[in-house]
Amino acid sequence: MKIQIEKEKLQAAYKNACGCVKDAFEKLFGEDVLETAKPTLDDYKTIKSYEDACDVLGLSPILSENRNKALCAQFPDHYDFRQNMPKHIIALMKLEIISRALWGKSFEPEPDAEGNKIYWYPWFALYTKDEVDRMSDEERKSLCGALFGGAGHGAYAGFGYLTADGRSSDSGADIGIRLCQETEEKAAYFGRQFIELWAEYLAYGFKVTEHLK
Template identity: 45%
Template sequence: MRENKELKITTANYEAAYAMADDNTRKILATLVGDNDTTATPARPAPSLSDYTTIRSYEDACEALGIEPILNKSLLVRDGEGIADLFTLPKHIVAQMKLEIICKALWGGENKCQPTADGSKVWWYPVLALWTPSEIAGMEDEQRKALLSARASPGAGAGFGFLLANGRSSWTSARGAFRLCLDTEEKAEYFGKQFVELWAEAYAYNFTVGGHLE
């Protein structure tokens, strides 16, 4: 038998870990400290526009903004003034709409992301990857190089020929997602990691979203 060693967990550390954990991890934390379903657990901070880390779900964002989470319902596109239902909104469109609501809450209630003519403002956008570090480590050099791309156009498009690699996995553009930018790098990183399943659902194409992605 292994020798039991004492592991001390302070209340502050436990509450900090609990606030950041998902439901499954909270059950593990409860088991570690001897809690059961009837014992008290640290109160989860109420969703607040003044603290973006309290926004942990689409429902939290709606609560903080004071709106109803209507995107959880089945949404139908109707035929103008008629009563005919044309089609149900695709899941990826609903996911995109949820991300916009969440982004608004992370901003603190109002998305203030606006372009500036002189480029004096910097906005942050989460960059997502479909490859895990272990998968990349196992690639051949040529495969790994294929994940990266760069574009210099039209300046480099002179003469008889030029190289152009556009739209590869590492390529991103604010033109396509400017409304999902945030004002700090920390918020953008949180946006990408905390809501990774929702991002994957919004951009899913021929792959399955399941479990918490790392």
């Protein structure tokens, strides 16, 4: 019987293993296969965690109340005032750092008065069509009110827009360009790779399930 294992998942398991478990991994697969590429600004796909983003940008990570043992060992005497902030604010701060790292060395989004540039932002489907179809009328109305009650300001990611109730000279940055990427592919990676942080930031209280990934 042949078992196929995704390389990234294998590397993640090896990274979290310890002692004899790591030894077993190395004997089975070899160290060359198990070692992940070091995070770099030259390849956004090597940035797989918030800590990776901090590493490539030369920043110290935010230490939250749930900081892991590795960070405790690295910064044993460090107190971060931000650990008392609401979780969704800390998540946003982390996402902004990750976004900056994903931009790489040569890219930084800038306001475009002519509207010629396109920037991309992760967009999430919180419910599938089947899930919505299975809801009662009351549940569906409640959901629509919660999700779309303020939709007039929910989809602007730029610095200028034209709508039926606003002139082209109006200015808005409801989402914020700091979380935008220059390509659709990179924005999709930003959303999928860091889905847990996005869920915490957006504070919808939804669970990260397979259809979101």
